[in-house]
Amino acid sequence: MPLTDSLRDEILGSVPSLRAFAISLSGNSDRADDLVQETLLRALANIDSFQPGSNLPAWLFTILRNLFRSDYRKRRREVEDAEGNYAKTLKTHPSQGAHLEFEEFRTALEKLPQDQREALILVGASGFSYEDAAAICGCAVGTIKSRVNRARSKLAALLYVEGAEDFGPDETVRAVIGGSGG
Amino acid sequence: MKDVKSQASKNAAPRKPGGLNSEIQSRIGHQLRAMYDDVVRQGVPDRFAELVRKLDVPGGQPQVEDGGGSNDQNGRD
Numbered sequence: 001m002p003l004t005d006s007l008r009d010e011i012l013g014s015v016p017s018l019r020a021f022a023i024s025l026s027g028n029s030d031r032a033d034d035l036v037q038e039t040l041l042r043a044l045a046n047i048d049s050f051q052p053g054s055n056l057p058a059w060l061f062t063i064l065r066n067l068f069r070s071d072y073r074k075r076r077r078e079v080e081d082a083e084g085n086y087a088k089t090l091k092t093h094p095s096q097g098a099h100l101e102f103e104e105f106r107t108a109l110e111k112l113p114q115d116q117r118e119a120l121i122l123v124g125a126s127g128f129s130y131e132d133a134a135a136i137c138g139c140a141v142g143t144i145k146s147r148v149n150r151a152r153s154k155l156a157a158l159l160y161v162e163g164a165e166d167f168g169p170d171e172t173v174r175a176v177i178g179g180s181g182g
Numbered sequence: 183m184k185d186v187k188s189q190a191s192k193n194a195a196p197r198k199p200g201g202l203n204s205e206i207q208s209r210i211g212h213q214l215r216a217m218y219d220d221v222v223r224q225g226v227p228d229r230f231a232e233l234v235r236k237l238d239v240p241g242g243q244p245q246v247e248d249g250g251g252s253n254d255q256n257g258r259d
Contacts, residue, residue, distance in 0.1 A: 008234050015230050020221035033227070040230060044237050105213045124211055125218035156206045 001052045003044065011043060014057045017126055018064055024121045025068050027110045035071070039064040055132060062136045065118060108158040112151050119147035120155075 001007065018039060022032035042063050043050075050059055109117060115137075122133040123144065130148075134141045 012226055012231060012234050015226045015234075016222040016224065017218075019224070019227075020218045023221050024218060033229075036230065037233065040233055041237070044234070102213075102217070106217065109214075109217075120214070121218070125214045152207060152210060155210050156203070159210070160206050 001047060001050050003047045007047070007056075010056050011040065011060065014060050015040075017057065018060055021061060021121060021126055022064060022068070024109065024125065025065075025114075025118060027106065035064055035067055038067050042067070057126075058128065058132045058136055061122070061126070061128075065136055069114075105159065108155055111158060112154055116147045116151035116154065119144050120151035123148050 015036065018036050019032060022035040022039075023029050026032050026035065039060060043060055050056070109120075112120070118137060119133060122128045122136060123130060128136065130141050130144050134144045137144065
């Protein structure tokens with residue numbers, strides 16, 4: 001498909017969600033923007049291979065996801081180090097209320113295996129169907145479903161069970177965990 | 183071609199009533215989307231807008247407007 005102005009507009013329209021996906025995957029906004037930039041360059045360079053009428057966001061997400069995965073293998077060690085330092089930073093600032101809860105969520109998300117994390121984000125945040133998410137990840141629909149389920153279970157365990165005592169959950173969370181008996 | 187927004191509506195907050203506590207699941211779903219939408223709301227940073235508008239396709243034909251108005255497609259670094 002030739003790169004028309006309307007196609008450029010559609011590509012630009014996907015940029016906000018591409019950034020959100022990239023940040024959710026990498027946990028680092030600078031790196032995420034590099035990924036988005038690389039994705040756009042590749043997409044524009046390969047625009048001829050885009051099928052008119054097919055799902056443009058899914059095509060762009062596929063490019064970004066593949067870039068992230070090849071990059072991830074190279075940087076794995078680096079990322080793990082960064083995670084360790086990040087956790088230390090959190091512990092030295094114990095009283096940040098809602099902000100802490102947000103960071104805690106992000107940290108928990110980063111602890112998920114990559115397959116599960118990307119499946120959860122694509123379905124639960126980007127709003128792709130299971131079928132589109134399966135196409136983006138190059139796997140079966142059933143595989144995506146089971147990754148999403150495992151991701152949810154693991155996040156629940158990390159955020160609302162395992163970490164409960166360390167972080168001193170509020171009444172609501174206790175009630176939820178304990179079944180709201182009073 | 184669909185955009186991301188139209189897809190988002192058909193697939194919001196799937197729940198598993200029989201599996202994990204649905205209260206916890208809805209909380210996780212909410213936090214996930216809050217984190218994501220926080221970035222989406224930032225819109226398109228200038229660097230990407232410029233990149234997509236200005237980049238010519240290698241070996242492609244020059245842009246042909248179908249009367250859609252003017253833009254800065256000829257900009258160079």
